[in-house]
Amino acid sequence: MANIAVVGAGPMGLAATHELLKLGHEVTLYEADTVVGGMSASFDFAGTPIERFYHFICKTDDPYFEALKELGVYDKLKWIPTRMGYFHDDQLKNWGDPIALLTFRKVGLIARLRYGLMAFFSSKRRNWRPLDDVRADDWIKRWVGREAWEVFWKQLFEQKFYHFSDNLSAAWIWARIRRIGNSRKNLFTEQLGYLEGGTDTYLHAVQAAIEARGGSVRVNARVDEVLVEDGRARGVRVGESVHAHDAVISTVPLPFVADMIPALPETHKAGYRSVDNIAVVCVLAKLKRPFTPYFWLNISDSSFGIPGIIEYSNLNPLDETILYVPYYMPQDHENYQQSNAWFYARSREYLQRIDPALRDDDIITMSAGRYEYAQPICPPSFMDKLPPLCPDIDNLLVADTSYYYPEDRGVSESIQLGNQLAERIDGMLTR
Numbered sequence: 001m002a003n004i005a006v007v008g009a010g011p012m013g014l015a016a017t018h019e020l021l022k023l024g025h026e027v028t029l030y031e032a033d034t035v036v037g038g039m040s041a042s043f044d045f046a047g048t049p050i051e052r053f054y055h056f057i058c059k060t061d062d063p064y065f066e067a068l069k070e071l072g073v074y075d076k077l078k079w080i081p082t083r084m085g086y087f088h089d090d091q092l093k094n095w096g097d098p099i100a101l102l103t104f105r106k107v108g109l110i111a112r113l114r115y116g117l118m119a120f121f122s123s124k125r126r127n128w129r130p131l132d133d134v135r136a137d138d139w140i141k142r143w144v145g146r147e148a149w150e151v152f153w154k155q156l157f158e159q160k161f162y163h164f165s166d167n168l169s170a171a172w173i174w175a176r177i178r179r180i181g182n183s184r185k186n187l188f189t190e191q192l193g194y195l196e197g198g199t200d201t202y203l204h205a206v207q208a209a210i211e212a213r214g215g216s217v218r219v220n221a222r223v224d225e226v227l228v229e230d231g232r233a234r235g236v237r238v239g240e241s242v243h244a245h246d247a248v249i250s251t252v253p254l255p256f257v258a259d260m261i262p263a264l265p266e267t268h269k270a271g272y273r274s275v276d277n278i279a280v281v282c283v284l285a286k287l288k289r290p291f292t293p294y295f296w297l298n299i300s301d302s303s304f305g306i307p308g309i310i311e312y313s314n315l316n317p318l319d320e321t322i323l324y325v326p327y328y329m330p331q332d333h334e335n336y337q338q339s340n341a342w343f344y345a346r347s348r349e350y351l352q353r354i355d356p357a358l359r360d361d362d363i364i365t366m367s368a369g370r371y372e373y374a375q376p377i378c379p380p381s382f383m384d385k386l387p388p389l390c391p392d393i394d395n396l397l398v399a400d401t402s403y404y405y406p407e408d409r410g411v412s413e414s415i416q417l418g419n420q421l422a423e424r425i426d427g428m429l430t431r
Contacts, residue, residue: 001025002429005236005243007223007260008251010038011411012399014206015067015418016249021213023426028243029215030236032222036207039374040199040411045284045322045367050198052369053282054310054324056295057193058183061412063419064202068195071205076196081189082315085294087301087354088151095298097188111148118143122174123181128406131171133380139170155300159307160328164276164377171406172378179408192295194316199411226250226396228263233396247395247425251418253277253373254400261398264391271387275402279331280374281338283347286364287321290314291355304350305335320364325350331372340368375409376402389421395428397421 002025006017009031017029035041039053057064057077068074084096086104094100101116118140131139137157141149157165185191195201207217218238225237226248235244250257255277258269295314299306310324325347329336344366352358379385382405389397401409403417
């Protein structure tokens with residue numbers, strides 16, 4: 001049995017901690033926030049407990065399903081048909097099924113057919129390697145043509161990825177299309193899942209399981225330094241307190257790693273610092289009435305500062321309508337420093353443009369969450385640019401959501417990688 005530190009109590013850190021305890025180790029989980037969960041943590045939104053940033057479950061999320069079964073909360077998983085909408089030229093249209101595509105006359109018939117073929121074949125594709133060194137915009141244009149790219153994709157890319165939008169991995173974008181495409185009941189019906197009680201149902205269950213096995217979960221405990229001696233991880237420093245450990249797993253965002261582990265080789269520090277991220281200011285709006293019939297609403301309009309809206313209550317039935325209005329942007333963008341009130345005003349303006357009948361008093365309240373490292377940017381051949389999971393220091397592993405590539409960040413991917421990190425450190429300690 002070894003004494004192991006896990007840094008970061010998002011779903012990946014929680015999964016790694018739980019798996020290490022099952023393998024017989026002693027584990028302490030350190031978290032800088034006041035609660036576990038990272039981006040999946042919830043807060044009280046005017047009487048409604050809800051995630052700070054939206055989450056959904058797809059039918060391919062097998063690691064998540066296995067964890068829910070093991071923790072005894074699989075019965076809380078519910079599936080519901082969801083719909084997608086499209087806002088273009090000040091018009092709200094159905095989207096996401098063959099009929100909607102064929103009746104969307106803003107592009108020619110050939111472009112629409114090519115778009116449908118891309119979505120279909122992407123959902124069937126298994127091998128992502130040939131797409132690894134291909135730019136996503138080039139790949140999409142080859143499939144759908146320039147006309148469909150301009151209408152369906154260009155604005156979404158620019159509103160989410162800004163100046164990174166012309167250097168994204170096709171494999172990374174394909175994985176996102178495939179995940180949603182394979183979460184369908186049939187060709188005409190998308191099905192997504194949610195947990196009764198939200199992601200907190202999983203977070204509370206796994207934290208309880210950790211503590212039942214003797215693990216320690218320490219919140220308000222920011223790790224300022226991972227201590228290294230003679231080329232081996234020896235513990236962590238939290239403020240002025242030093243805690244000895246036989247091994248360390250870091251799951252915090254990569255931009256924090258170089259400063260947190262000063263003993264790293266300079267080449268690895270440069271690798272961690274080179275990973276770009278998009279920040280997000282995510283506005284939540286609580287409404288008295290439904291806004292649209294859609295869970296997803298994509299927006300293709302350059303006068304909007306958002307790529308879309310998530311009407312979460314069309315996935316998870318709630319007493320009131322809950323919308324997520326996400327503003328993605330680089331951390332150094334001037335708007336990231338704007339006040340919450342500024343984002344509330346823009347959100348209100350956008351919502352009333354989409355639905356002119358929406359009155360000010362239909363909006364009960366708003367809130368906003370910010371996360372500086374919401375989305376790693378994955379250019380072509382992204383994994384070749386990352387330092388290895390074991391960065392030349394014995395008994396130390398370093399990962400964050402970047403290492404899901406080509407998959408997108410999600411709870412299921414976090415659980416899968418967290419389990420793999422636990423098994424790998426166990427092998428390092430027992431060989």
